[in-house]
Each structure stands twice: as C-alpha cells, then as structure tokens.
Amino acid sequence: MKTVNLTLLFKALSCEQRLNLFLLLTGWCRDEMASEEGMERCFTRACEELHLSRSTISHHFRELEKAGLIVCVRNGQTKLCRINPEAVAAIRQFADTADRRNMHAETGRPTP
Numbered sequence: 464m465k466t467v468n469l470t471l472l473f474k475a476l477s478c479e480q481r482l483n484l485f486l487l488l489t490g491w492c493r494d495e496m497a498s499e500e501g502m503e504r505c506f507t508r509a510c511e512e513l514h515l516s517r518s519t520i521s522h523h524f525r526e527l528e529k530a531g532l533i534v535c536v537r538n539g540q541t542k543l544c545r546i547n548p549e550a551v552a553a554i555r556q557f558a559d560t561a562d563r564r565n566m567h568a569e570t571g572r573p574t575p
Contacts (some may be wrong), residue, residue, distance in 0.1 A: 468531060469557055472550055475530035481523045484509055485532055489546050505544075 476482045487509055510520050524544065527533045535544040 469553060471530045472532060472554060475526050475532060478523070478526070480513060480515065480519070481526055483513055484520065484523050485527060485546075487512055488527075488533065488544075489551075 476485060488505065506517075506520060506524075509515075510517055513520070515523075524533070524535070524542075528535045528544070530550075531547055532550045533544045534547045535542045537543075
C-alpha cells in the first residue's frame with residue numbers, strides 16, 4: 464500500500480466517530496456482513512452504540528469506504544460492507560515499522 468493511501472487511512476481514522484465506528488465494525492460485523500440482514504443489524508447497532516443519526520453513520524460509512532478501510536458492494540438498494548483486510552495489514556505494517564525504528568533509536572543501532 465502506498466504512503467498516499469496510508470495518509471487517507473489515517474485521515475479517515477482521525478475523526479473520533481469514524482475511528483469508533485471502524486473499531487465496532489472490526490469487533491462485531493465482520494462475519495455478519497455476508498447478508499443484507501447482518502449489514503442492517505450492524506448499521507442500526509452502530510447508530511445505537513455511538514448515539515448518532517442514520518445519516519451521520521451513513522456519511523461515516525462512505526468516508527471509511529473512500530479511504531479503503533471497508534469494502535462495500537451494492538446489492539439492490541442495500542450496500543453490503545466488510546473490513547478491508549489489506550487496509551488493516553497496512554496499518555499493522557506501519558505500526559510495526561515505527562516500533563522497530565523506535566527500538567533501534569533507543570539502542571543506538573541502525574534501523575534495518
């Protein structure tokens with residue numbers, strides 16, 4: 464994943480409401496999103512958990528999709544979404560690289 468894409472990922476997650484929504488989705492919508500009913504349940508549950516309107520949650524879903532954090536597929540009038548594992552892997556790789564660089568800075572050894 465390119466740095467520009469990481470910038471989009473982090474920009475999307477810099478909004479506290481979107482970060483909380485993304486964390487909720489990673490926790491309890493991963494397997495349920497295979498069906499329209501599961502997606503609606505996640506959408507409704509997100510509104511309730513985050514105390515946000517449907518229009519606000521819908522906006523945050525669009526922003527998460529635009530950043531590549533979730534993948535959505537239209538099925539009639541419904542969008543089925545799932546967490547994008549490539550985005551999660553890119554965030555994990557970024558964090559691991561930063562951690563390695565920090566460890567090397569503390570020990571004075573060069574970063575690999």
